[in-house]
Amino acid sequence: MPAPRNRTMTLTEAEQKKYRSQLLRLDAPASRDAILDRTIHQDILTAAGHLPSGFVDLLFLDPPYNMKKKFNATAFAQRSMEDYMEWMDQWLSKIVRCLKPNASVYICGDWRSSAAIELVARKYFTIRTRITWEREKGRGAKANWKNASEDIWFCTMSDSYAFNLDAVKLKRKVLAPYTHGNGDPKDWKKTTEGSYRMTHPSNVWTDLTVPFWSMPENTEHPTQKPEKLLAKIVLASSNVGDVVMDPFLGSGTTSVVAKKFGRRYLGIEVDETFACLAQKRLELASLDASIQGMRGGMFYERNSIG
Numbered sequence: 001m002p003a004p005r006n007r008t009m010t011l012t013e014a015e016q017k018k019y020r021s022q023l024l025r026l027d028a029p030a031s032r033d034a035i036l037d038r039t040i041h042q043d044i045l046t047a048a049g050h051l052p053s054g055f056v057d058l059l060f061l062d063p064p065y066n067m068k069k070k071f072n073a074t075a076f077a078q079r080s081m082e083d084y085m086e087w088m089d090q091w092l093s094k095i096v097r098c099l100k101p102n103a104s105v106y107i108c109g110d111w112r113s114s115a116a117i118e119l120v121a122r123k124y125f126t127i128r129t130r131i132t133w134e135r136e137k138g139r140g141a142k143a144n145w146k147n148a149s150e151d152i153w154f155c156t157m158s159d160s161y162a163f164n165l166d167a168v169k170l171k172r173k174v175l176a177p178y179t180h181g182n183g184d185p186k187d188w189k190k191t192t193e194g195s196y197r198m199t200h201p202s203n204v205w206t207d208l209t210v211p212f213w214s215m216p217e218n219t220e221h222p223t224q225k226p227e228k229l230l231a232k233i234v235l236a237s238s239n240v241g242d243v244v245m246d247p248f249l250g251s252g253t254t255s256v257v258a259k260k261f262g263r264r265y266l267g268i269e270v271d272e273t274f275a276c277l278a279q280k281r282l283e284l285a286s287l288d289a290s291i292q293g294m295r296g297g298m299f300y301e302r303n304s305i306g
């Protein structure tokens with residue numbers, strides 16, 4: 001039995017049956033309206049050929065990293081960098097046509113896969129920066145530095161793209177409260193919760209918490225991304241009504257966050273259980289649109305608010 005405070009989301013047999021019936025499979029070219037706000041249960045290489053062209057504003061890619069990993073019945077094996085690049089190019093080349101000319105693309109990876117990601121991404125996109133985020137989870141290594149970071153490559157289709165700076169500023173506690181000559185705060189404000197300053201977002205993210213057993217967004221997916229991470233990306237690089245696509249949806253974080261912020265979405269996931277979990281989370285998102293670590297439209301430092 002799970003611990004009393006364990007809030008990890010699971011599926012009953014009845015729920016699995018219910019959400020399975022909501023999943024989509026493509027066997028012919030599909031229109032934009034037929035696939036929006038849906039979850040496709042299919043391999044990306046099969047589904048990609050049936051997707052319409054030029055309908056995606058924001059593409060989020062979180063493919064298996066170049067390491068041995070099992071995702072329920074699907075296993076991924078580590079391979080050479082050249083083979084990993086070839087595997088990436090297989091599916092990326094098929095979905096580039098789905099992007100609008102002003103679309104943005106974010107590609108996740110770790111230190112093993114980042115070099116390959118850069119080489120493949122530059123074939124199709126303009127690379128803007130590499131974001132590094134602190135993955136505060138896992139045990140320490142005995143003969144190496146603890147691996148506590150991951151990368152996200154931010155790319156665009158052209159020099160015309162959305163970036164909503166004010167939507168992703170971080171509300172940070174002021175440690176050195178400088179003041180003007182008259183004693184007024186200098187670039188910070190006093191609040192009932194303390195002294196804070198709004199800071200510009202950088203490409204180093206240290207304010208994220210990897211989902212764990214006592215968080216309501218947690219599932220049994222082995223590489224689940226935090227909703228807060230996707231919130232930063234969705235708010236920065238799309239607008240209300242835009243289309244957000246994730247071809248490696250996992251347990252649904254990208255679609256859930258897109259829905260919470262009034263975007264259209266499309267998720268593709270090869271594993272049925274994870275696809276059904278995504279449907280359950282999407283249903284719950286209609287009842288609760290909150291994001292842990294974000295309140296009043298502002299991002300807070302990790303663990304600074306409930």
